Amino acid sequence: MSExxxxxxxxxxxxxxxxxxxxxxxxxxxxxxxxxxxARYLGKKGRVSEALKxxxxxxxxxxxxVGEVGNRVKSGIEAAVSARxxxxxxxxxxxxxxxxxxxxxxxxxxxxxTLHPMTQARREMELIFAELGYEVATGPQVESDFHxxxxxxxxxxxxxxxxxxxxxxxxxxxxAATETLLRTHTSPVQARTMxxxxxxxxxxxxxxxxxxxxxxxxxxxxxxxxxxxxxRVGKVSMADLKGTLLHFVRRYLGDDLQIRLRPSFFxxxxxxxxxxxxxxxxxxxxxxxxxxxxxxxxxIGGSGMVDPEVFRAVGYDPEEVCGFAFGMGIxxxxxxxxxxDDIKTLYEGDVRVLRQFP
Ligand code: DAH
Numbered sequence: 001m002s003e004x005x006x007x008x009x010x011x012x013x014x015x016x017x018x019x020x021x022x023x024x025x026x027x028x029x030x031x032x033x034x035x036x037x038x039a040r041y042l043g044k045k046g047r048v049s050e051a052l053k054x055x056x057x058x059x060x061x062x063x064x065x066v067g068e069v070g071n072r073v074k075s076g077i078e079a080a081v082s083a084r085x086x087x088x089x090x091x092x093x094x095x096x097x098x099x100x101x102x103x104x105x106x107x108x109x110x111x112x113x114t115l116h117p118m119t120q121a122r123r124e125m126e127l128i129f130a131e132l133g134y135e136v137a138t139g140p141q142v143e144s145d146f147h148x149x150x151x152x153x154x155x156x157x158x159x160x161x162x163x164x165x166x167x168x169x170x171x172x173x174x175x176a177a178t179e180t181l182l183r184t185h186t187s188p189v190q191a192r193t194m195x196x197x198x199x200x201x202x203x204x205x206x207x208x209x210x211x212x213x214x215x216x217x218x219x220x221x222x223x224x225x226x227x228x229x230x231x232r233v234g235k236v237s238m239a240d241l242k243g244t245l246l247h248f249v250r251r252y253l254g255d256d257l258q259i260r261l262r263p264s265f266f267x268x269x270x271x272x273x274x275x276x277x278x279x280x281x282x283x284x285x286x287x288x289x290x291x292x293x294x295x296x297x298x299x300i301g302g303s304g305m306v307d308p309e310v311f312r313a314v315g316y317d318p319e320e321v322c323g324f325a326f327g328m329g330i331x332x333x334x335x336x337x338x339x340x341d342d343i344k345t346l347y348e349g350d351v352r353v354l355r356q357f358p
Contacts, residue, residue, distance in 0.1 A: 269304025
């Protein structure tokens with residue numbers, strides 16, 4: 001600003017400020033920036049306001065002319081501000097409208113999970129026995145020595161009670177072994193069911209069991225299915241047991257399969273038998289089959305007629321009732337059905353495996 005501005009120089013200065021402002025806001029793209037620019041020109045200490053302070057030094061006639069120019073420049077700046085803001089809002093709206101959303105595109109469906117092959121196997125087995133009138137019974141996985149061993153006529157010195165085979169639970173503070181353990185088989189559900197209800201009994205008991213075992217065919221936790229049928233003396237025989245198991249095997253794995261009962265020993269059955277079925281790979285042919293080592297059979301579980309001692313332990317009268325029991329590995333049956341050769345595959349939860357069992 002010159003010492004004593006003339007009306008001409010003041011008008012020129014005001015006009016130049018108007019032009020400068022236009023150039024300045026053309027480059028601005030946000031409302032706060034534009035408002036700040038507006039304040040730099042029109043604010044109390046803004047450039048236009050500062051220039052107009054010289055107005056007072058002009059004579060009245062010149063003052064009017066310059067004042068008019070000042071007002072024109074001011075309203076020019078205000079108009080430029082609103083025009084710029086409108087243009088910005090417009091651009092945002094245009095961009096919004098230009099966005100293309102294809103509402104006819106099919107949605108991305110959520111992927112449904114599937115039942116684990118072990119669950120599928122268990123359910124299928126339950127169904128086969130349910131068709132024969134069996135009910136599903138359950139018991140705790142943390143068991144007492146009484147239900148897991150004592151009631152099942154398993155004597156104190158029986159090898160299955162060994163620390164080598166059984167997980168005993170001990171209180172953290174003492175570390176001493178207790179009478180509480182992880183059940184080593186589903187057979188304690190036999191005792192629990194009979195203790196809970198009078199005969200007749202017709203149950204299966206599927207569930208997890210635990211043993212201190214760990215190799216390709218043994219997992220420290222695995223699944224068994226127990227069967228127990230108790231009725232009046234004379235109404236149940238070993239033939240019923242064999243017929244039931246044969247029906248189950250054929251229904252689960254194929255009508256061409258056979259079973260065979262091999263004399264054996266279990267403390268809770270008398271007589272006792274191992275249950276073998278035709279090898280599912282060679283269908284019983286045997287010769288040259290690696291999986292059954294040429295025998296044509298593979299073992300699937302244990303069975304027998306319930307020992308009178310077991311009936312006594314649960315308060316049943318062995319003169320009045322008799323029955324059969326059996327126990328099989330669900331893992332093993334699932335492995336045979338789905339041709340899985342490592343039991344760990346069933347417990348790893350690898351989705352590449354699980355997807356094969358939709
Ligand atoms: N509890 C036995 C085991 O885990 C299997 C078994 C054998 C169950 C004979 C039975 C049976 O009910 O009668 O090895």
